[in-house]
Amino acid sequence: MSALLEVSDLRLQFGGVKAVDGLSFEVHAAEILAVIGPNGAGKTSAFNCISGFYLPTSGSVRFDGRNIVRPAPDFWHALRLVPLLQSFGFFRVLPSRVTKWGMARTFQNLRLFREMSVLDNVKTALHARLREGFWSTLLHTPGYRRAEEACVREARGWLDFVGYQGSEHLYVTQLPYGEQRRVEIARALATSPQLLLLDEPAAGLNFNEKQALMALIRRIRDLGVAVVLIEHDMGLVMKLAERIVVLNYGKEIADGTPEQIARDPLVIEAYLGVEEEAR
Numbered sequence: 001m002s003a004l005l006e007v008s009d010l011r012l013q014f015g016g017v018k019a020v021d022g023l024s025f026e027v028h029a030a031e032i033l034a035v036i037g038p039n040g041a042g043k044t045s046a047f048n049c050i051s052g053f054y055l056p057t058s059g060s061v062r063f064d065g066r067n068i069v070r071p072a073p074d075f076w077h078a079l080r081l082v083p084l085l086q087s088f089g090f091f092r093v094l095p096s097r098v099t100k101w102g103m104a105r106t107f108q109n110l111r112l113f114r115e116m117s118v119l120d121n122v123k124t125a126l127h128a129r130l131r132e133g134f135w136s137t138l139l140h141t142p143g144y145r146r147a148e149e150a151c152v153r154e155a156r157g158w159l160d161f162v163g164y165q166g167s168e169h170l171y172v173t174q175l176p177y178g179e180q181r182r183v184e185i186a187r188a189l190a191t192s193p194q195l196l197l198l199d200e201p202a203a204g205l206n207f208n209e210k211q212a213l214m215a216l217i218r219r220i221r222d223l224g225v226a227v228v229l230i231e232h233d234m235g236l237v238m239k240l241a242e243r244i245v246v247l248n249y250g251k252e253i254a255d256g257t258p259e260q261i262a263r264d265p266l267v268i269e270a271y272l273g274v275e276e277e278a279r
């Protein structure tokens with residue numbers, strides 16, 4: 001089976017800092033993969049490159065057979081025109097297009113629309129799919145109203161799916177943190193992704209909320225959606241992930257099942273090193 005996501009030799013440098021240093025891995029349909037590593041290992045930077053938010057220094061990202069990032073030919077590098085061409089969308093794909101292709105994500109620091117209700121936040125993901133034109137929207141034609149009703153039904157369906165039980169009319173800022181996380185996942189699912197990237201979805205959640213999150217991620221996988229999560233909670237990762245990729249100082253140091261990762265000497269050293277420094 002060919003991979004849904006192929007990341008090859010991905011590199012991202014900020015000045016002298018090699019945030020991502022030669023990362024390669026694959027994700028298959030309906031797979032749960034965790035990306036772990038100590039603070040500053042390059043996990044979020046890698047997510048940002050994969051989802052089109054950052055432009056990597058080099059490497060390639062292929063999603064569902066299409067290039068999100070592809071290396072620019074040497075000719076353009078020689079003319080030093082690559083950054084300029086990339087700013088016009090050459091050799092890269094912008095995040096909005098990546099979402100349309102079927103990749104959705106959530107963020108380490110929630111990025112909900114704070115001045116909108118719960119329902120409207122989820123509807124924003126669906127409006128991108130509405131094909132109603134300017135005049136039908138302005139005049140609220142029957143076609144527009146039908147599309148809008150379908151949009152509301154679907155948004156409610158995703159809120160139910162993630163287990164949101166509060167009022168859909170509340171502003172998201174009125175919700176406890178755990179509920180805001182659910183709404184952000186509902187909004188991501190409303191884009192109908194084949195791949196969902198979750199950046200530290202369990203951060204700030206209590207024990208019960210983490211159990212519910214694990215059950216939710218399994219239900220998302222059961223829909224046929226691949227899930228890649230960055231997570232620091234090792235207990236959760238070991239129970240949930242089918243495969244784990246480990247980063248340290250931007251480099252990939254291991255890729256395997258939870259059992260393989262738990263006894264990998266390089267992984268143990270990376271984590272013990274962190275504990276030693278913390279003492």
Ligand SMILES: Nc1ncnc2c1ncn2[C@@H]1O[C@H](COP(=O)(O)OP(=O)(O)OP(=O)(O)O)[C@@H](O)[C@H]1O
Pocket residue numbers: 014017018019037038039040041042043044045046
């Ligand atoms: N926009 C930026 N500008 C400069 N350096 C950055 C930027 N973003 C990240 N870095 C650096 O790149 C490295 C990797 O950071 P990144 O946030 O990707 O790590 P991480 O593994 O996600 O960390 P954490 O688990 O703490 O979220 C760090 O040294 C960080 O300081």
